[in-house]
Amino acid sequence: MRSTMWGLLGLLALAPLTAFAETAYVTDNLRLGLHQTPDTSDRAFRYLDSGQAMEILTRDRNYANVRLPDATEGWVKTAYLVDDKPARLIVAEITAERDALAAELEETKQSFAAPAATIETLRNDAMAFDAKLAEAEASIAELQNENASFAGLKEQYRGSLPLTWVAAAIGVCLIAGFLLGMWWFDRLSRIRHGGIRIY
Numbered sequence: 444m445r446s447t448m449w450g451l452l453g454l455l456a457l458a459p460l461t462a463f464a465e466t467a468y469v470t471d472n473l474r475l476g477l478h479q480t481p482d483t484s485d486r487a488f489r490y491l492d493s494g495q496a497m498e499i500l501t502r503d504r505n506y507a508n509v510r511l512p513d514a515t516e517g518w519v520k521t522a523y524l525v526d527d528k529p530a531r532l533i534v535a536e537i538t539a540e541r542d543a544l545a546a547e548l549e550e551t552k553q554s555f556a557a558p559a560a561t562i563e564t565l566r567n568d569a570m571a572f573d574a575k576l577a578e579a580e581a582s583i584a585e586l587q588n589e590n591a592s593f594a595g596l597k598e599q600y601r602g603s604l605p606l607t608w609v610a611a612a613i614g615v616c617l618i619a620g621f622l623l624g625m626w627w628f629d630r631l632s633r634i635r636h637g638g639i640r641i642y
Contacts, residue, residue: 494532
């Protein structure tokens with residue numbers, strides 16, 4: 444048990460040494476002075492706003508040696524550093540991200556406005572073509588019914604002749620019969636009267 448306690452105390456003593464390259468932020472609503480002396484007893488040579496990110500080089504209970512993104516190094520009070528981003532910085536990042544997404548959404552809407560109008564026009568054209576197609580299919584069905592009825596009539600009158608042909612044949616037969624009858628009557632009359640026509 445005692446060895447475990449000494450091990451824990453040893454780990455706690457080494458904790459400030461293991462804090463290399465961790466990132467910290469200045470807490471909300473504060474201007475933190477950056478000093479050149481480790482105990483921050485001198486006048487601050489720079490003031491850091493809330494949300495300023497920095498790399499912690501060394502840290503103890505009271506003070507931290509830090510490096511800013513522009514490579515400036517100095518000392519700050521540890522009590523004013525937090526490991527998580529301050530709410531103001533998170534809100535600013537989320538607001539910027541939201542504004543960027545809103546701008547992207549608006550741009551996307553505008554880029555889809557013309558294709559949407561084209562799609563609507565094509566949809567209307569397709570509906571018109573569907574109506575024409577339905578009308579054409581109805582006409583085809585009607586013509587097919589008429590064709591079927593004509594095919595039935597054709598089958599029914601397959602052996603018959605057209606009326607005009609029959610009338611023409613009767614007319615030809617009547618004329619030919621009349622001419623043949625006249626010729627036959629003339630021949631009989633001449634035979635009877637010795638070859639002389641008497642009419």
